[in-house]
Amino acid sequence: MQTTGESEVECDVLVIGGGPAGLSAALQLGRSLRSVLVCDDGEPRNGPAAEAHGYLTRDGIPPEELRRLGREEVAGYGAEFRDAQVTGVTTAEDGFTSTLDTDETVTSRKVVLATGVTDVLPETDGFEELWGNGVYHCPYCHGYEVRGEPLGVLVTAPEQLEHTTLIYNLSTDLVVFTDGHDVFDEESRSAFVERGIEIEDEPITALVGSDGGLERITLADGREVARHALFYGPPMRQHSELAERLGLEIDQFGLVDTTRTDHGFGFTSVDGLFVAGDAASGSPASIPSAVAEGHTVGATVNMELSREDFEAG
Numbered sequence: 324m325q326t327t328g329e330s331e332v333e334c335d336v337l338v339i340g341g342g343p344a345g346l347s348a349a350l351q352l353g354r355s356l357r358s359v360l361v362c363d364d365g366e367p368r369n370g371p372a373a374e375a376h377g378y379l380t381r382d383g384i385p386p387e388e389l390r391r392l393g394r395e396e397v398a399g400y401g402a403e404f405r406d407a408q409v410t411g412v413t414t415a416e417d418g419f420t421s422t423l424d425t426d427e428t429v430t431s432r433k434v435v436l437a438t439g440v441t442d443v444l445p446e447t448d449g450f451e452e453l454w455g456n457g458v459y460h461c462p463y464c465h466g467y468e469v470r471g472e473p474l475g476v477l478v479t480a481p482e483q484l485e486h487t488t489l490i491y492n493l494s495t496d497l498v499v500f501t502d503g504h505d506v507f508d509e510e511s512r513s514a515f516v517e518r519g520i521e522i523e524d525e526p527i528t529a530l531v532g533s534d535g536g537l538e539r540i541t542l543a544d545g546r547e548v549a550r551h552a553l554f555y556g557p558p559m560r561q562h563s564e565l566a567e568r569l570g571l572e573i574d575q576f577g578l579v580d581t582t583r584t585d586h587g588f589g590f591t592s593v594d595g596l597f598v599a600g601d602a603a604s605g606s607p608a609s610i611p612s613a614v615a616e617g618h619t620v621g622a623t624v625n626m627e628l629s630r631e632d633f634e635a636g
Contacts (some may be wrong), residue, residue, distance in 0.1 A: 325358075330427045336357040337421055337431040340612065341366050341601025343446030343610045344600025346393035353400025355625040357441045360429060361397065364408040368439050368562070368601060369610075373457030376464050386512070389610070401597045412565055418595055432595065432631075433624050437617065438563035439601045440577060440608075445477075445502075445557075449530035455458050457537030458530065458553045462489045463609065465552070470494065472551035475540060477527075479504045483556060484511060491520065498548060500540065502527045508559055523548065561602060569593055578604040589620035597624055 325333040336352050338345045341363030349359045369375060369386045376382050381389060395508040401563070417476040418432040429492060442460065444450050450458060459465040471535065473496040476487045487499055501507070501516060503526035507515070515522060525542040530553065532538045539547045559577040561567065564581050571591055574580040579598045581591065582605065589597040599620040 328625040330349060332360060332427060332429045334403075334429065334431050335628060336433045336437045337362065337409075338437060338515065339412075339421075339431050340435075340437030340438060340439060340600065340602075341394065341404065342600060342613065343389070343393070344439075344441055344620075345435065346390070346397050346611040347401050347614045348435050348437060348597075348599055348621035349397045349617075350393075350400065351618055351621030352399055352625055353402045355622075357625060357628060359397075359402040359455075360405065361394075361402055362405045362407050362409050362423060363428075366408055366562070368442065369455070369471075372464070373456065374468075375610055376467070377604070378614070379416065379442075409563075409565065412569060412596075414593070414595075418572040431613075432628060434596050435589070435620060435624060436563070436566060436579070436591075436596065436598045437600045437604060437613075438565065440548050441562045443560055445527075447502075447527055448531060449532065453501035453532050453537055453553075456534070456554060457532045457551075459521045460556060461609065462493065462554060466490070466493045469552040472496070473549060475500055475548070475550040477553055477555040478506050481506055481511070486554070486556050487515070487520070491518070495519065497521070498523055498550065500527060500548075500553075513550075514555075519633070525599070556606065559601075563602075566598070566602065569596060569600070571596075574604055576604070578602065580604055588623040589616070590613060590623070595627075608619040 335357040336359050338361045340350045341361050349361050352359045374383045375386045384597045407425045410424050413420050419434045421429045470493050474494045475498045476490050477500050498521045500523045528543050529541040539549045541547050572580040581603050589599050597620050600615045601608045606612045606616050
C-alpha cells in the first residue's frame, strides 16, 4: 500500500464491501502478498439479525462479531480499511481510479465488488421493525431456532410457493399468507390443504411483536393470527449503484449477471473488475456461500495479477 499524496492511495486491489465475501477475498489476497484496501459503508445486509447460523465453528455468532474477527485476521496480512463509501469507479490505463466519500482517491490494478444487496421489504406496519427478529428470509439461517412453533410464510407470487416446502419441514402448525395476491391455482391449493397447511388470502395490515419477536399478524378484516415467526423471500436490489454505473448487467432478481462471462470465478464484462457475494448471481445468499465465493474470487484476482507480473518480466 502506498500513499502518494495527502488524499491519494495506490494498491493492488480495492475491495468494496467488508462483509463475509469481501473480507474472504481480502484474506486470500493478503496471504498472496498483495496490497489491499477494504472499504465498507457499515450497512451489512444481516445487520438486523442477532445471530448468524450455518457457518462451521462460528454457528450462532453475532454478525458484528464475525465482521470484527474477520477484519482482525485480514489486517494481520497487511490490508488497510476505510469506513467509507466508494462514490465512483472509473477505468484507467493500468486499472481503476476510485473516489471515496472521505475525499480520498484510490488507484488500483483490480477491483472486487462485494457490495451485496438490499432486501426490498413490504411497507406493512411492523415489517421492517421485525425483520431479522421474528420475520426472516432464510430457513437455513433461522429455521432451527423456531422449529415446532406456529409459523407463517408470506407468498405473493406462484414461483415463491416452493419456498414453503422448506418451512413445512420445520413445523406442523403452518399458515401461508398471500396478502391478497392471486398465488394458487386449484391444484396447488388442494396440495397444500391436503397436507394440513392453512391458507390465508386476506390482506395483511400489520405485524405485531416486541423485542422477543413476532407475536401476531393482523388482517384487513380485523382478525389476528398468532404466529411465532414469518418467513419471506423479498425482492432485492443492488446495495450500491456502482455495478450499474460500470455497465454491468443486472438480472431480473436484482443481481449482477455473471452467467454470460466465459470464465466464472467472479469475472465480469469489465476487465479487472470482479464481483463476489450476495450481489452476484450463481450462489445462494448465505454467509458460508459468500465466504467460499470470496475465497475463490480472491485467489482468481491474485492469479490474474501473477500472470500479468510474469508476462511483464
